[in-house]
Amino acid sequence: MAVKYFHHALKFRKEVCIGCSHCMNVCPTEAIRIHGGKAELTDNRCVDCGKCYMACPVGAIIVEQDDFSRIFEYQHRVALIPNVLLGQFPEKVSINQICSVLHDLGFTHIFEVEHGTRILEGAMKEYMQMHSQTKPLISTFCPAIVRLIQVQFPALIENLILLKAPLDIAATYLRKKLIAEGAKADEIGIFYITPCAAKIAAVKSPVGEDTSDITGVINMDFIFNKVYTSVKQGHTGKNTCQVPSLSALEPDEMLWSLTEGESSLMPGRALAIDEISNVIEFLERLENEEHCDIDFLELRACDQSCAGGILTSGNRFFTVERLRKQAREVAQGKASKSEHHQADSMEQYRDYLMENIGLKKVLPRSMNKLDDDTKRAMLKMQMVREIMKSLPYVDCGLCGSPTCNALAQDIAQGRAEITHCIFIQKKYEQKQWLSYNESMEIMKEIWGGDKFGEHKN
Amino acid sequence: MHFEYNVEGGNFTRAGYASSEIKKIMKQLNVDMGIIKRTVVACYEAEVNVVAHAYSGTIYVDVSTESITIKLVDEGPGIPDIDLAMQEGYSTASSKVREMGFGAGMGLPNIKKNADKLEISSLVNKGTTLEITMFFN
Numbered sequence: 001m002a003v004k005y006f007h008h009a010l011k012f013r014k015e016v017c018i019g020c021s022h023c024m025n026v027c028p029t030e031a032i033r034i035h036g037g038k039a040e041l042t043d044n045r046c047v048d049c050g051k052c053y054m055a056c057p058v059g060a061i062i063v064e065q066d067d068f069s070r071i072f073e074y075q076h077r078v079a080l081i082p083n084v085l086l087g088q089f090p091e092k093v094s095i096n097q098i099c100s101v102l103h104d105l106g107f108t109h110i111f112e113v114e115h116g117t118r119i120l121e122g123a124m125k126e127y128m129q130m131h132s133q134t135k136p137l138i139s140t141f142c143p144a145i146v147r148l149i150q151v152q153f154p155a156l157i158e159n160l161i162l163l164k165a166p167l168d169i170a171a172t173y174l175r176k177k178l179i180a181e182g183a184k185a186d187e188i189g190i191f192y193i194t195p196c197a198a199k200i201a202a203v204k205s206p207v208g209e210d211t212s213d214i215t216g217v218i219n220m221d222f223i224f225n226k227v228y229t230s231v232k233q234g235h236t237g238k239n240t241c242q243v244p245s246l247s248a249l250e251p252d253e254m255l256w257s258l259t260e261g262e263s264s265l266m267p268g269r270a271l272a273i274d275e276i277s278n279v280i281e282f283l284e285r286l287e288n289e290e291h292c293d294i295d296f297l298e299l300r301a302c303d304q305s306c307a308g309g310i311l312t313s314g315n316r317f318f319t320v321e322r323l324r325k326q327a328r329e330v331a332q333g334k335a336s337k338s339e340h341h342q343a344d345s346m347e348q349y350r351d352y353l354m355e356n357i358g359l360k361k362v363l364p365r366s367m368n369k370l371d372d373d374t375k376r377a378m379l380k381m382q383m384v385r386e387i388m389k390s391l392p393y394v395d396c397g398l399c400g401s402p403t404c405n406a407l408a409q410d411i412a413q414g415r416a417e418i419t420h421c422i423f424i425q426k427k428y429e430q431k432q433w434l435s436y437n438e439s440m441e442i443m444k445e446i447w448g449g450d451k452f453g454e455h456k457n
Numbered sequence: 458m459h460f461e462y463n464v465e466g467g468n469f470t471r472a473g474y475a476s477s478e479i480k481k482i483m484k485q486l487n488v489d490m491g492i493i494k495r496t497v498v499a500c501y502e503a504e505v506n507v508v509a510h511a512y513s514g515t516i517y518v519d520v521s522t523e524s525i526t527i528k529l530v531d532e533g534p535g536i537p538d539i540d541l542a543m544q545e546g547y548s549t550a551s552s553k554v555r556e557m558g559f560g561a562g563m564g565l566p567n568i569k570k571n572a573d574k575l576e577i578s579s580l581v582n583k584g585t586t587l588e589i590t591m592f593f594n
Contacts, residue, residue: 155494287480288497362491370486370487381458385458
C-alpha cells in the first residue's frame with residue numbers, strides 16, 4: 001500500500017459518476033483512470049487543481065467542506081474572507097450588505113485574508129535578499145502549485161519561498177489578538193471561505209507546517225448563495241454590524257490574489273503565470289536552464305488566479321475587473337478611507353507573526369518514477385517501450401487510461417492489461433487470440449455494463 | 458537501453474526537445490535529482506550547440522542502472538581548436554545567435570563543469586562528436 005501523502009478535498013461520488021472520462025482527459029497530472037464505469041483518483045498524483053471538478057458534467061466530484069453548523073461550536077466565530085469573495089457580487093451589492101449577511105449567518109468577526117499580505121510582502125523581500133543566489137524564487141501562495149512542484153518538479157523545491165500564505169498569517173494574527181482580548185483558545189473558531197479545493201487540502205494537511213491556525217473551511221459558493229439569496233429577498237441584514245477592517249485594505253493588498261498580484265510588488269525581474277497547463281509548460285522549460293534571469297516567479301493553478309477558483313460563482317473576468325476598479329478607486333481616494341486600526345493592530349504583533357512566518361522544508365513526492373529501485377524502474381521502462389510499439393498513439397482513452405503512454409505505464413506497474421486497448425482487441429480478435437465475448441467483457445470491466453445496455457435495476 | 462533523437466541545425470524552436478526527453482527518462486528511473494539537473498544542463502547546452510553550429514545532428518543515449526551516456530554526433534564546421542573552445546568566454550557565435558541569448562562562450566566549459574565525463578573529437582568541415590557520461594552513484 002502506497003503511503004498517502006495528501007489529504008484531498010476533491011471527492012469522487014461513485015453513485016453519481018457516469019464514467020464519461022471528461023475528468024480523466026483534463027487532469028494535468030494524469031491522476032484519473034476509469035474502472036468499472038467510474039472515475040478513480042490516484043491520490044498521490046492529484047494536486048487538487050480542480051480541473052476535474054470543472055469538467056464533470058454531472059456533479060459527481062464534490063469539494064468536501066466543513067459542516068456549516070460547526071461554527072456554532074465556538075463562541076468567537078471568525079469568517080476569514082479572501083477579497084475575491086467581494087468580487088463575486090454585482091457592484092450594487094455593498095460590502096456592508098455582504099458582511100451583514102455573514103453576521104446574520106452567525107459569524108461574530110469578519111476579517112479579510114489580505115491583511116496578512118502586508119507583513120508577508122516585507123518578509124518575501126527579505127527572503128529574496130537572503131536567497132539571492134537561488135533564481136528564480138517561487139511563491140508558495142498557491143497550494144496546488146506547491147503540490148505540483150512536489151510531485152512533478154522536485155528539483156525546483158529548493159526554489160520555493162518558504163513563507164506562509166497570507167491566509168495563515170491572518171489566522172495566526174486573529175488567534176493571537178482574540179486571546180489577548182480575553183478569549184480562550186478553544187473558544188475561537190476561524191473559518192476560511194475558500195475559492196478553491198487546494199486551499200482546503202492545504203488547511204487539512206498543511207505542507208511545511210505542523211498544524212494550521214484555521215479551524216475549518218467553508219466553500220465560497222455556499223456563502224455566495226446564502227448572501228445573494230438574502231440580498232435578492234431584500235434583506236439588508238438585521239445586524240447592522242461594524243466592518244472597520246474591510247475598507248482598510250490597500251490597493252496592492254486587494255489585488256494580491258489576482259494574477260501579477262505578487263509579481264508586481266517583488267523587486268528585480270518578476271514573472272507571473274496562471275493556469276496549471278501554462279505553469280507545467282513553463283516549469284518543464286525552466287528545468288533545462290542552468291541560469292535563469294528571472295528573480296521571482298508567481299505561479300497560480302487557476303486561470304485568472306483566485307478569481308478563477310473552482311468554487312467561485314462569478315465570471316472570473318468580471319471579478320478581476322471589479323476588483324481592479326475597486327483598487328483603483330481606493331488608490332484615488334474615492335472610496336471611503338476608514339481608519340486603519342485593524343491593520344495597525346496587526347503591526348503590533350509584527351514580531352510575533354514574523355517569528356512564525358517560516359515554513360519547514362517541503363519534501364519531494366515524485367510521482368514520475370516507475371519504481372523506487374533504479375533496476376526495477378529500468379525493467380519497467382523497457383516494458384513500457386516494448387508495449388508502446390504495439391499501441392496506436394491515438395490517446396483515445398478507451399482503455400481507461402488517459403493516454404497510450406499512461407496505459408503502457410499502468411501495464412508495466414501491473415495495474416492494466418494490454419488487451420484494454422481497443423486496437424489490440426481488434427487485432428487479437430482477427431488473429432482469434434481473443435473471442436468477441438472476451439473483448440466485450442473487457443470493455444464492460446472498464447466502462448461498466450450500463451454503457452453496453454445492461455441496465456441495473 | 459538505447460534512445461535516439463535527431464537535431465535540426467538552425468532550428469531553435471525545437472532545441473531542447475531531446476534534453477526534455479532525457480530528463481523524463483531519468484525521472485522515471487528515479488535517478489537522484491542533483492544528477493538529473495547536471496545532466497539536463499550539460500545536455501541542453503550541447504544540444505543547443507548542435508542547433509547553433511551544425512547542419513544536423515543525432516543524439517544517441519544509452520542508459521544503464523549505473524550511468525547514462527549521451528553522444529551528440531553532428532555534421533558541421535567542426536571545432537578547429539578544442540582547447541580554445543574549452544576556454545570560458547570564447548565564442549564564434551554570430552550576432553543573430555547572440556541576440557537570442559545563446560553563444561556567450563560558456564557552452565563547452567559549462568558542459569565540462571556539469572558532466573562527470575566529457576569526451577570531444579572534431580574534424581574541421583566534417584563535424585563534432587561530444588560524449589557526456591553521468592554516473593548515478
